[in-house]
Amino acid sequence: xxxxxxxxxxxxxxxxxxxxxxxxxxxxxxxxxxxxxxxxxxxxxxxxxxxxxxxxxxxxxxxxxxxxxxxxxxxxxxxxxxxxxxxxxxxxxxxxxxxxxxxxxxxxxxxxxxxxxxxxxxxxxxxxxxxxxxxxxxxxxxxxxxxxxxxxxxxxxxxxxxxxxxxxxxxxxxxxxxxxxxxxxxxxxxxxxxxxxxxxxxxxxxxxxxxxxxxxxxxxxxxxxxxxxxxxxxxxxxxxxxxxxxxxxxxxxxxxxxxxxxxxxxxxxxxxxxxxxxxxxxxxxxxxxxxxxxxxxxxxxxxxxxxxxxxxxxxxxxxxxxxxxxxxxxxxxxxxxxxxxxxxxxxxxxxxxxxxxxxxxxxxxxxxxxxxxxxxxxxxxxxxxxxxxxxxxxxx
Ligand code: SF4
Numbered sequence: 001x002x003x004x005x006x007x008x009x010x011x012x013x014x015x016x017x018x019x020x021x022x023x024x025x026x027x028x029x030x031x032x033x034x035x036x037x038x039x040x041x042x043x044x045x046x047x048x049x050x051x052x053x054x055x056x057x058x059x060x061x062x063x064x065x066x067x068x069x070x071x072x073x074x075x076x077x078x079x080x081x082x083x084x085x086x087x088x089x090x091x092x093x094x095x096x097x098x099x100x101x102x103x104x105x106x107x108x109x110x111x112x113x114x115x116x117x118x119x120x121x122x123x124x125x126x127x128x129x130x131x132x133x134x135x136x137x138x139x140x141x142x143x144x145x146x147x148x149x150x151x152x153x154x155x156x157x158x159x160x161x162x163x164x165x166x167x168x169x170x171x172x173x174x175x176x177x178x179x180x181x182x183x184x185x186x187x188x189x190x191x192x193x194x195x196x197x198x199x200x201x202x203x204x205x206x207x208x209x210x211x212x213x214x215x216x217x218x219x220x221x222x223x224x225x226x227x228x229x230x231x232x233x234x235x236x237x238x239x240x241x242x243x244x245x246x247x248x249x250x251x252x253x254x255x256x257x258x259x260x261x262x263x264x265x266x267x268x269x270x271x272x273x274x275x276x277x278x279x280x281x282x283x284x285x286x287x288x289x290x291x292x293x294x295x296x297x298x299x300x301x302x303x304x305x306x307x308x309x310x311x312x313x314x315x316x317x318x319x320x321x322x323x324x325x326x327x328x329x330x331x332x333x334x335x336x337x338x339x340x341x342x343x344x345x346x347x348x349x350x351x352x353x354x355x356x357x358x359x360x361x362x363x364x365x366x367x368x369x370x371x372x373x374x375x376x377x378x379x380x381x382x383x384x385x386x387x388x389x390x391x392x393x394x395x396x
């Protein structure tokens with residue numbers, strides 16, 4: 001009888017894309033996809049640790065599953081993968097790994113590094129192909145666990161990404177979502193190598209890029225290949241729409257803006273996380289832009305791409321956020337008129353730098369700020385009918 005697997009995925013679109021490659025790995029090992037968890041002999045849990053207490057939730061989930069299925073791996077083989085495993089492998093003290101092994105003695109841990117890109121994703125049905133272009137992040141925003149769970153940013157080979165897109169188009173996909181924690185620093189690692197060697201980077205097709213570090217708004221901007229990659233993907237015959245997620249404001253170059261302007265099949269709905277509207281809070285989040293720079297970027301994009309619309313991520317109640325700071329965030333929302341804002345109220349997260357900053361905004365005040373901002377964004381985007389319906393709020 002054939003062995004069967006089922007994947008339970010938590011978290012972001014990158015985890016969903018990773019699960020498509022995990023499926024491919026298990027099918028290469030001779031497994032068949034089960035229609036439900038109950039029908040599977042192997043369950044793979046692709047974990048997310050963006051929210052706090054994620055570790056306890058995984059222990060709780062496994063305990064419940066074991067109670068239903070039987071107590072040992074012979075009853076149900078459980079594989080834990082994703083960000084929890086990545087964070088445990090990277091934590092210098094080794095405490096998290098030790099705890100996981102003690103609490104999950106019968107479970108297998110699968111590091112995502114063991115699931116190579118040679119495994120062609122088993123995608124869900126539909127016209128969209130999500131394509132991972134980089135993994136990890138070098139930015140260390142104070143509230144974020146990603147640099148610790150996924151490690152430093154590593155770009156995937158340019159040619160390999162184009163190959164995956166072409167294969168997806170051949171298989172009937174017409175829309176492509178390029179995924180990375182910070183897509184617009186894609187290729188910075190390749191270019192930094194070239195700067196050390198004093199050479200040029202050759203893009204598949206022969207075009208050469210001579211990397212230079214430019215000074216922009218008083219800071220050094222790392223060179224990136226993202227505008228070239230985006231252009232190359234947009235020009236693949238059969239690609240009707242290209243989207244990308246997430247793009248950080250400080251790496252969003254003028255070259256990237258003109259690439260978008262030149263290609264009508266690049267999505268005009270751009271996700272640009274601001275996180276907070278006050279310079280003091282943006283700085284304490286360890287993010288490298290000011291509110292004026294963010295607003296000027298929005299203006300530059302709107303000038304060149306008049307039909308651009310923006311979505312964003314915002315955290316309210318970050319440590320030290322005063323009423324004036326929150327008003328600065330409301331002011332940004334009024335000026336930009338986001339099509340949608342993914343708002344979260346702050347809660348402390350183990351393993352992040354922000355933990356040291358305390359948690360001094362009362363939970364009721366956080367929820368009040370959440371509601372006020374949420375209603376403002378909904379009203380300004382013409383979706384006031386969703387007030388009170390779309391979400392009951394969430395913690396970071
Ligand atoms: S840019 Fe900041 S928020 Fe985004 S993944 Fe990197 S550290 Fe996290």
